[in-house]
Amino acid sequence: MRTILHSDLNNFYASVELLKHPECKGVPVAVCGNVEDRHGIILAKNQLAKSFGVKTGEVLWEAKKKCKNLVTFPADFSSYIKVSEAVRGIYGRFTDNIESFGIDECWLDVTDSLKIFGSGEEIAQKIRTAIKEEIGVTVSVGVSYNKIFAKLGSDMKKPDAVTVITPNNFKQTVWKLPAEDLLYVGKSTKTKLNSIGVHTIGDIATTDEKVLVGLLGVWGKTLYRFANGFDDTPVAGKKTEESVKSIGNSLTDYKDLYNFEEVKTLILLLSESVASRLRESGLGRATTIKLSVTDNALKTYGKQITIDKPTRTATDIAKIAYKLFYQLYKWERPVRGIGVAVSNFTLGTEQLSIDTDIIKDGKKDRLELAVDGIRKKYGNHSLQRARILQDPRLAETDIIGGHTVNPKTNVCGNDEI
Ligand SMILES: [Mg+2]
The missing domain is CATH 1.10.150.20 (5' to 3' exonuclease, C-terminal subdomain)
Incomplete structure (x- = not known):
């Protein structure tokens, strides 16, 4: 039996704003898409604002009608991502098997960590305490034997709580x-x-x-x-024997994707992060490229291909991943998540060749190396592809920064299927 945790940061955006503005403790606070606009949408609120009836998704003037003294902050995704990364660092002490779901939620498969750290519940309590003490925000954690019940558990008691759902108690609790x-x-x-x-x-x-x-x-x-608790979908961050020798990144979107154009943007974004990490790793070039697709019923499909010409450029990886997607996915359901991984590395001496294709490859490679340099100096958002900029939500995501988080703007309960 597996032990899975689902950890959910409470009132996440608002909690981060309170970290930044401690003077607002004890004040009703909300984060708003656009604070200047009275039609701006409430993205998050703290417990106090909630007690006034302020709801996520409503417009600012409605919220202010219920709560005159509501203090609002504009959304500051770079801070939210920073805190999210720090929290992920705490998860990483207990397992490397972590799957992000939006910016404020993660599943952790701690099955292999029980011997070292104690039961699932004990690990959950350790995580809850560490996040509270070291970062100053709170989480609700669900502990169970599958992802679905763990996720339900994290919703049952909040804030700052742990709920355990077992094969013996799920009928009574769930x-x-x-x-x-x-x-x-x-x-x-x-x-x-x-x-x-x-x-x-x-x-x-x-x-x-x-x-x-x-x-x-x-x-x-x-x-x-x-x-019935028969969900056996794995935590996507699970490291297998093979993936230790591979570099990959995956992203679960907060909404369903219905067409190839949307999927393409995600693939490109992931390919950029994978290629950039590959170049940084010094492992050389990859000969195997793998794509995984998760549909909105959480079923995952995968396909990989071994190529003749090893590569480390995002352009190549993305192109191959597009092809794999086309061959693999039949659109029976909308897409929820994409993963791109490369493996089978080789430290070739192909630059010595005078093959024109390889000279072209060399140019692409140098271009992407130059981009790495600029991003390192001026930040990962300093240079972006036009395709990615077209989706402001993805453009905000610092996926190259090493994380699979994406700002989730529809934080109002369960996502629509
Ligand atoms: Mg949350």
Whole structure:
């Protein structure tokens, strides 16, 4: 049996603003897309603002009507990413098996760490305490034997709490919760489920699987499995024997991707981070390129290819990954996450060749090395590809900085399927 933690930073953006502005402790605080605009959207709020009824996703003037003294701060993603990275550093003391879900949530597979650090619950308490004492923000942690229940657990008690869901207690703890508390059950799925009298997670678990499939297609099967604790999706950061010798990066988006153009941007962003780390590592060039795709039912597909001409440029890696995606993915469901990894490194002497292709490669390589240099000096945002800039949310993400986080702007509960 696995031991999985899901750790969720409480009121994350607002908590970071309070770290930056300690004088605002005890004051209702909200983070807003645009504080100048009264139609700016509330992205996050602290507990006090919440007690006034301020809600994530509402417009500023509505929030101010409920809470006259609401103090607002503009979103400052670079600070949020910094704190998120520091928190990840604490997770890294207990496992290297970490999967980010948005900027403020992570799954940790601590199965192999139990012998060293104690039970899942003990590890969760250690993490909770360390984050609070060393960084000054709080987390809620769910501990369970699969990702879905761990995620539910982190929602059950907050802030600053640990909830354990076991094979023995999940029927009592989880089954009474509304169906929409289950990850990825959004409004439309909820409406369909309600139409056949399914209202709770327990109702899903005890409905004939065939009925759910009739209602929701393959997704019905997935939900049935989730509700019964049969979720065996791995924590994506799991290091296998092979990946120790590979460099990869993956990103779970906060929304579904419906077309290749959107996927392409993500692949390019990841390829840039992988290529840049590869160049930095001094491992040479890669001959194997691997793409993984996770759909919105959390099913992961993978395909890899070994190429004739080893490479370390983002342009090459992305091009090959596009091809792999095209061959691999049949769009049965929208895409949720992408991973790009390279392996099979070689320290070739191909620069000595006069083959024109290789001269061209050499130019690409030097160009990307120059970009590395500029980014190192002026920051990872100093030079960006036009394709990535078109998506301001991705442009904000410092993925090359070594992290798989992305600013999650729809922080209002479960994501719509
Ligand atoms: Mg959170």
